[in-house]
Amino acid sequence: MSLKIYNTLTRQKEEFKPIDGNNVKMYACGITVSGEAHIGHAIQAMVFDIVRKYLVKKGYNVTYARNYTDVDDKIIANANKLGVPAMEFAENNIAKIDHEMDRMKITPATMTLRATKQIADIIEFVSRLIDKGYAYPTPSGDVYFAVEKFGEYGKLSNRNLEDAYQGVRIDTEEDKRNPLDFALWKSAKPGEIYWESPWGKGRPGWHIECSAMNYYNLGEQIDIHGGGRDLIFPHHENEIAQTECLTGKQFAKYWIHNGLVKVNGQKMSKSLNNGITMKDLLDHYDNEVIRFALLQTNYKNDINIIDGLFESARDHMLSFYDTLNRVYSTFPQTNAKNPVIDQEFDEAMDDDFNTAKALANLFGYFKLINTKIKNNDNTAVADANAIIDTYSLLGLFQTDPKTFIANNTPTSDIPHDIQDLAKARWQAKQNKDWDKADELRAQLSKLGYTVKDSKDSYEIIKN
Ligand SMILES: [Zn+2]
Structure with a gap:
């Protein structure tokens, strides 16, 4: 039997055929370490760990690379809030995230990469894009990729340049030639962490990190590139533009994107305060229970945590x-x-x-x-x-x-009086005394409890 993979690039299920015989090169965008790992990170890491393991089971020789984005605006901002150096903050977060991934029994990738360990490679990549005319430095020390130079821009997210213009905010203060152009190198503001470069003190943009880490660790082409669906545009679109302009070859043959997480039907967000951290989840449930719950949804679909x-x-x-x-x-x-x-x-x-x-x-x-x-x-x-x-x-x-x-096996921490009410309600239901059952349910609800019925028993849930 042959493996079929849904490829975001072609928008169809295709038979999997690696570029180089039995060898598979696979890359998945890792975590930007600006805080704790949440359930979305757990899902993404688990999905691509399983993809890798299944390819190994099929007899392929798999090299799997994952990265940590360990410098970016949010990391710098959060570190400043705590008054610690950005690199120390990133380092601490990585240690914590690795610990949770280990509890979740995620096998580490073949290569774990970090943006800040490959700054020289990133600078070389950017220089070559400038030499080839695909990128330009500005007087303020930033470098931008010139999106219009890449005729296939938009092929992954299936949008043309016109559509893409609709999706961007026009920043007037930046000296970009085109609002869609994106930063390959960002000049450092006073007090920010920086590296020396031909364009002055600064740090890499997010998109170039993945292109450079792929190129210098895996080569010009890879078989599988993965990530969450929210990365398709602009992140993965930009990775394609950067790499394909440098090499003149197709970057990744198969693009695999996992779905996003919803909590009771809503997007997980700071403002809704409905985030679920990996630590919290693993403190409450066995990793096998978490896996069973999450893998019931196909990786491509959004997972609704009800x-x-x-x-x-x-x-x-x-x-x-x-x-x-x-x-x-x-x-x-x-x-x-x-x-x-x-x-x-x-x-x-x-x-x-x-x-x-x-x-x-x-x-x-x-x-x-x-x-x-x-x-x-x-x-x-x-x-x-x-x-x-x-x-x-x-x-x-x-x-x-x-x-x-x-x-x-759950030990009940539900108070006895609540248990008694729930039992009485169940009894009323068995006796088809619907009014009484409803009344008791309302009473429980007022006290902060919900009862969930299955065919021959019930469960009491604290709201
Ligand atoms: Zn990436």
Whole structure:
């Protein structure tokens, strides 16, 4: 079976064929380390870690590079607020983010790159663009890319220059030739961190960092370039312009973009104060529970974090682990593995990394295993072994069942009077006394609790 990937550049699913035989070069834009890692960062890192691991499973030799943008306006501003040097602030954030990624069981990339470690490369890249006539320095010491010089500008985001003009703010104070031109090099304001360059003291623009890190670490062309969908324009569009003007070759063959995060249907934002940090998430839920919750949505789609999402993922994982526990305490362990489970997993993943389908398959497998336990059919062991082996690629079922169950079974912290009210409401509902059930629900709601019913039980949630 061959792998098909949805390519943002061509806007269709295509069969994956690397440029250089069995070797795959892949780059994903990493985090701008201006603060803590949030759930969006976790999703992006997890998605491209899984893409890499699946390519390895398919037999490819994968070089995967990820970067940290460790200098930019926001980093400088946030460091100033705290009164610490920008580099120290960035360094501390990287250490914290690495720690959360490790808790989330994300395997580090083959190459972890940092913008500030490649300033000389970036300066060389910019100089060559100026020499070729694609970029120009200004009297104030900035360097801009001249967008009109690149005839294919807009091909990734599928917009022409006219459309693109609509999307930009016209900055009158800058000495740009064209409002769409973007900074390759920014002159330093007094007190800001800087590096010496042919254009004076300054620092690189964000877009050039990724082009330069790609070029100097992976070469002129790569197979896969990834990132969040919000990076398509202008960031990835600008990366293409810079690199293709330098090399005259197609930069990345496949562009993969993951969806964005919403919290109860709304965009995550500072003003709504609905952000979810990785630390908070991992303090509350097991990394396998988080993975199960997030991978139920296909990577391309937006993930909507609704109330109860992680609790329901935890309940599914608990029930799966309970079955695994019963399999291994009922039958002797063997080395057998049911090959069908792995085949069906690959079929799902070959279809543009369809983790949603792969997770949906689990419900059928566990249902069958439960029946086999009842019927004393020891082929349940081969099924369980295959699930543990195959789903390790998604980071699932990597814990000893008894340990997982002990660590994740919720201990109720709901006060007794609330529990009693909820029980009375459930009883009323069973008795079809709808008025009383509604009245008790309203009472609970006033006290700050919601009850969520499933087929044969209910859950009390603190609002
Ligand atoms: Zn980038």
